[in-house]
């Protein structure tokens with residue numbers, strides 16, 4: 183395991199140095215640098231395994247020559263040719279196994295090494311990178327592109343050399359046995375190939391279009407399934423059924439059209455190939471009949487066989503060229519991540535070993551790339567260790583931006599943030615974040631057990647610590663009631679938890695890290711009053727003794743804060759204790775009055 187990790191790191195560093203401006207083929211060799219020997223062995227076994235393909239016409243020709251002129255040949259020659267052919271066929275079992283073994287060793291290792299290098303890079307990239315690249319795109323790079331590179335390898339290292347070898351052997355043997363016939367091949371093979379390409383062109387174009395239509399339809403169906411609860415809630419079942427039906431009919435008609443074209447084009451190209459094969463047979467037979475160019479009965483079989491191999495191999499090479507192009511594109515596409523310069527600059531910065539939790543914001547401005555207005559303007563604030571700051575403001579006021587600046591996901595466009603007197607820009611953020619816990623609005627739990635979810639990101643928390651965190655998060659009771667307690671799987675394949683339960687797991691996850699700094703983004707969605715009071719109690723416990731920044735939506739949380747900071751379009755408009763702000767009669771007092779009026783209404787309608 184350790185070996186493969188350092189392997190992926192080495193690959194990442196090497197690729198970063200070598201990717202830019204290099205031909206993708208060189209990058210491919212770089213990806214396989216540890217496995218070139220396996221690739222070479224696999225190619226060798228592939229060629230041997232395929233030997234019956236190019237041996238068959240030669241053996242057949244020999245046998246026919248022997249039987250058509252018995253007086254000139256010894257009987258054992260028949261047996262010898264038969265035995266050579268049998269051996270060439272039987273060797274397929276071990277050589278096929280060895281070819282697959284070596285290729286699998288090389289490609290599977292490359293696949294996991296490349297994915298590991300990509301993941302390593304993704305973990306280093308800054309948040310800005312993620313704004314510019316959708317999850318879907320990254321997923322496709324991690325899965326589809328790596329697969330295309332694997333496919334490219336098998337085409338470049340197995341298929342292409344073998345097809346080229348078949349062509350070479352066909353030309354050499356023909357050149358030795360019937361040199362004059364090379365001219366015939368030179369004229370007819372390219373002609374056959376061109377005709378076949380022309381005939382199959384509409385077929386491949388339409389197949390590709392149909393594939394795109396199929397993908398669109400699949401995406402639509404997935405979306406439709408996801409929407410079923412909403413569709414049902416709106417009573418729109420029949421509209422949805424009709425809409426889907428129309429799409430299915432459209433696809434069905436397109437597919438039927440392609441089937442018809444496939445039938446005609448497929449048959450026409452097959453006939454063309456056979457007609458040219460027939461032409462080769464007749465021409466060589468005429469020469470044999472007249473005894474010209476030294477063509478014997480056996481040569482007729484040999485020439486016809488090689489004509490087939492030549493045309494098939496050239497056609498196959500032409501067919502895989504676009505796939506090879508796509509494979510090279512995939513290498514470039516993966517390179518966009520591997521050599522992406524948007525990484526969080528932690529290298530060589532001060533390692534944080536202790537955090538007291540004092541923050542100073544010095545005229546901090548932040549503007550998102552391509553945004554017209556700044557999200558935060560001239561934000562100045564001094565926070566003492568252990569203080570709880572409630573951040574209040576309307577939607578879009580800049581609350582999440584502030585939290586992201588504190589985490590270090592964003593860097594101020596102007597101004598500075600100091601942690602315990604040290605500029606955040608000079609610190610290794612990864613070490614700083616070990617002292618930080620974030621409980622976000624949307625509780626993100628992953629597929630795994632309750633325990634795994636709580637322990638996420640904490641190395642070496644003991645049994646007692648785990649138990650304490652669960653108790654402090656008011657989660658003991660409901661976890662005990664789960665079918666397998668702490669070992670109960672959650673997520674798609676496990677139990678579904680309520681909003682309040684998910685929050686308490688998230689809080690236990692935050693508590694177990696025993697953070698010095700706590701960032702809370704309070705959920706706007708209302709919980710039932712029992713869950714709400716449970717969570718409230720836990721939050722208070724969580725905030726105690728740590729510097730806390732809480733994006734507050736609930737009055738109960740705001741009341742508990744030492745200071746309230748009111749944001750409006752990125753600026754601090756008011757700050758102070760609850761009483762000071764109420765006395766101010768400003769924006770906060772207005773919001774507060776609104777909330778006070780709203781609360782009893784919400785409660786009474788809920789009861």
Ligand SMILES: Nc1ncnc2c1ncn2[C@@H]1O[C@H](COP(=O)(O)OP(=O)(O)OP(=O)(O)O)[C@@H](O)[C@H]1O
Nearest residue numbers: 313550553557575576577578579580581582583584
């Ligand atoms: N990735 C982004 N790119 C460009 N502009 C952004 C981005 N994220 C936020 N903004 C803008 O920055 C401003 C502040 O947004 P922010 O998310 O910090 O507000 P908020 O107070 O947290 O809002 P909410 O309560 O709705 O979450 C808004 O005008 C928003 O449109």
